[in-house]
Amino acid sequence: xxxxxxxxxxxxxxxxxxxxxxxxxxxxxxxxxxxxxxxxxxxxxxxxxxxxxxxxxxxxxxxxxxxxxxxxxxxxxxxxxxxxxxxxxxxxxxxxxxxxxxxxxxxxxxxxxxxxxxxxxxxxxxxxxxxxxxxxxxxxxxxxxxxxxxxxxxxxxxxxxxxxxxxxxxxxxxxxxxxxxxxxxxxxxxxxxxxxxxxxxxxxxxxxxxxxxxxxxxxxxxxxxxxxxxxxxxxxxxxxxxxxxxxxxxxxxxxxxxxxxxxxxxxxxxxxxxxxxxxxxxxxxxxxxxxxxxxxxxxxxxxxxxxxxxxxxxxxxxxxxxxxxxxxxxxxxxxxxxxxxxxxxxxxxxxxxxxxxxxxxxxxxxxxxxxxxxxxxxxxxxxxxxxxxxxxxxxxxxxxxxxxxxxxxxxxxxxxxxxx
Amino acid sequence: xxxxxxxxxxxxxxxxxxxxxxxxxxxxxxxxxxxxxxxxxxxxxxxxxxxxxxxxxxxxxxxxxxxxxxxxxx
Numbered sequence: 103x104x105x106x107x108x109x110x111x112x113x114x115x116x117x118x119x120x121x122x123x124x125x126x127x128x129x130x131x132x133x134x135x136x137x138x139x140x141x142x143x144x145x146x147x148x149x150x151x152x153x154x155x156x157x158x159x160x161x162x163x164x165x166x167x168x169x170x171x172x173x174x175x176x177x178x179x180x181x182x183x184x185x186x187x188x189x190x191x192x193x194x195x196x197x198x199x200x201x202x203x204x205x206x207x208x209x210x211x212x213x214x215x216x217x218x219x220x221x222x223x224x225x226x227x228x229x230x231x232x233x234x235x236x237x238x239x240x241x242x243x244x245x246x247x248x249x250x251x252x253x254x255x256x257x258x259x260x261x262x263x264x265x266x267x268x269x270x271x272x273x274x275x276x277x278x279x280x281x282x283x284x285x286x287x288x289x290x291x292x293x294x295x296x297x298x299x300x301x302x303x304x305x306x307x308x309x310x311x312x313x314x315x316x317x318x319x320x321x322x323x324x325x326x327x328x329x330x331x332x333x334x335x336x337x338x339x340x341x342x343x344x345x346x347x348x349x350x351x352x353x354x355x356x357x358x359x360x361x362x363x364x365x366x367x368x369x370x371x372x373x374x375x376x377x378x379x380x381x382x383x384x385x386x387x388x389x390x391x392x393x394x395x396x397x398x399x400x401x402x403x404x405x406x407x408x409x410x411x412x413x414x415x416x417x418x419x420x421x422x423x424x425x426x427x428x429x430x431x432x433x434x435x436x437x438x439x440x441x442x443x444x445x446x447x448x449x450x451x452x453x454x455x456x457x458x459x460x461x462x463x464x465x466x467x468x469x470x471x472x473x474x475x476x477x478x479x480x481x482x483x484x485x486x487x488x489x490x491x492x493x494x495x496x497x498x499x500x501x502x503x504x505x506x507x508x509x510x511x512x513x514x515x516x517x518x519x520x521x522x
Numbered sequence: 523x524x525x526x527x528x529x530x531x532x533x534x535x536x537x538x539x540x541x542x543x544x545x546x547x548x549x550x551x552x553x554x555x556x557x558x559x560x561x562x563x564x565x566x567x568x569x570x571x572x573x574x575x576x577x578x579x580x581x582x583x584x585x586x587x588x589x590x591x592x593x594x595x596x
Contacts, residue, residue: 242531245575253583273577279584289584296587308594311577386572393537394565400544401558408551 124193133191142183166202184210220333237366238347245312246273250293250319253278257322257372264376269383281321286331294340301346320351332361351375472504530571533564
């Protein structure tokens with residue numbers, strides 16, 4: 103007896119049975135490439151490269167294995183992650199345990215769904231024009247800031263410290279709310295509503311303080327889920343509805359939330375919010391002092407300039423008569439030189455005239471007449487005698503010729519009428 | 523709601539303009555004195571604004587402030 107036959111008829115060795123089960127399990131298409139969803143527990147990645155874990159939910163669980171290099175594993179998957187796997191049923195013969203051979207594994211993020219909702223909300227706000235609506239202006243000097251944030255949070259103490267450094271005693275009202283967890287959204291919305299009432303002038307008057315003119319709403323950094331309230335519509339709508347400017351100051355530098363998109367000012371962190379809206383008081387005083395200095399220096403110089411202008415005018419007035427005299431002197435000088443010139447000119451003219459005169463005179467000179475055969479008679483006194491009248495017999499006369507003269511005596515006189 | 527703040531900003535802008543005009547010079551005594559007085563008034567106004575921003579520091583839980591507001595409204 104080989105025993106083989108007996109085995110087939112007798113009780114089945116467990117190993118053979120397990121193999122049988124395995125064949126059945128592996129062959130069944132229902133257990134092949136099944137998409138399954140569950141939470142990861144006992145997540146263990148071994149140095150060998152294989153990864154072991156259990157996939158479970160509240161109703162059951164099963165062991166699972168990802169053989170080395172079988173698929174890419176998202177590094178965010180960890181204990182407690184919600185995942186979707188693509189897996190086939192297998193049976194580990196040595197232990198007789200059913201397990202899942204995982205072909206693919208993806209984290210199901212809660213975030214994935216939240217992100218989708220966030221995108222839809224942003225889209226909706228864009229359509230409504232809320233993303234590019236005109237923003238409130240941030241006041242240069244906030245008279246009363248409302249800060250809505252986690253009571254006793256690190257973010258709040260950072261903000262308080264920064265304010266005290268920049269503007270000690272700046273008026274502010276902190277409204278402590280829950281900023282994460284299921285009640286965060288509601289509390290933030292109520293905090294914004296309270297700030298809105300504090301911004302009402304008549305409420306403020308009753309409280310004996312200036313109305314809130316700036317609201318900071320925010321919290322420090324955290325996981326995306328922790329910050330999520332600031333991506334939800336009620337908070338976003340409350341920010342949009344605020345009658346006074348709202349600063350969104352949520353998380354870290356890189357976190358962009360819907361509240362950032364609709365706020366009047368987006369601060370990257372709570373501290374950044376304070377730095378952007380709270381002026382440094384000493385700098386303001388310095389600026390005013392500088393203005394005061396410049397105002398007084400410029401005014402004084404301007405007055406000094408005016409005085410100087412006056413004294414220049416005065417000096418000019420004093421020397422004015424002298425200037426008149428000098429002008430007159432100059433005028434006289436100019437005139438006299440002109441007179442000199444014109445005198446010289448007229449003298450020249452007369453000289454010419456004289457020359458002409460001389461020429462014409464010489465033409466009628468007696469000498470010329472004498473040369474033509476006439477003679478000129480003079481008495482003893484040299485008077486030219488042009489008439490026979492008055493001549494006495496025996497009177498001595500001089501006869502002038504062109505080339506000389508002769509003394510003569512009158513013997514007898516005649517007139518054209520006859521002898522005398 | 524921001525009337526006062528606008529006044530501060532405007533005051534600073536006007537101050538800048540006044541100082542610049544005076545520094546450029548060339549105006550008469552009358553105008554100089556007028557500008558100086560306006561500037562000095564603006565400076566006083568700005569300083570008053572700065573002191574007015576100092577006040578009470580309230581730190582309240584949401585419930586507390588809501589109760590206060592409700593009590594005041596009644």
